[in-house]
Amino acid sequence: MKENFEKTDEAFMKKLRPLRERRLNERLLSGFTASVERKIASAGSPVGAGIRRWAPFTAAPAILGLVALLWITYPAENVQLAQLSDPDALSAEIAALKDLGEWTEADERGVWTQEESLEIELSQVETPSRIG
């Protein structure tokens, strides 16, 4: 079939060559460009042409805006304690975070130094005077 196709193709190309050399009647071409120009003038600029022209100037503020938005809304890498100032709520909050898997040993180390941990442990021991 390949050979047949190539032969047929070649024969048609040769036979129809005079048709490829015909030039269009000038009547069909006269005023063509002017007519297209009128139509595109009423259609307006290509869609997005204005956007493309201003893109270099608008891209930087847009990117900065996006970064700022992410900075505000995206959680920080380390878990932030909302109630750090309230010591009673702190343990409960850490326990909840541990349950959720959001509290890691790194966080533990980051928040409490060894001395602070010791102090807290000691303060939790109920002394007879406090009981009394």
Added chain:
Amino acid sequence: MPVPRENVDATTDERTLALRAGEGDSEAFSRLVDLFQERSIRIAYSFLGNAEDARDATQEAFVKAWQALPSFRGGSRFSTWLYRILANHCKDRLRQRKARELLFFWKTPDEGPADPPEAVFRGRGPAEATMDGELEARIRKAAGELPFRQRCVFSLRYLEGFALDEIAETLGISLGAVKANLWQACRKMKSSLADCIGEEA
């Protein structure tokens, strides 16, 4: 084989004009219209068979191209991209014509009948004179009766001289599909024109 210098310039020029036109430069677009109007109308005529329809369809395809230019990235040639828009637009027009004919079957169609080549092309030069007018009309009529895709590949190949891969890119089909459609079109043309197209075809 190296590409001739004038072709490189033409392609570069075409691309530059298209990118400028995409930024809203209507003068660059007018230059593109000047460059491709004749071939576009010829192609539309081979698809639609009527000169005025072909002219209108080509103008509309240029307007569509203008509106869609920002999406043109220069990956292919502007002309290939334009001819694809034109082919799709002609297909839509034929579909609409068919729908109108079905809906208003008792009326004569408002779009003109097929124009003979004499009404569309200039007088014959020495090269064209090797084929008589009657044969040309018969070939164009037989091509016009092919199914749309076969008509497209046949016209682009034999009436416009497109390379096979250029046809594939223009119509957005594979090279194999181009060959298969051409093969079928040639067989039908041979049987329609058996008495006059000659043994060699």
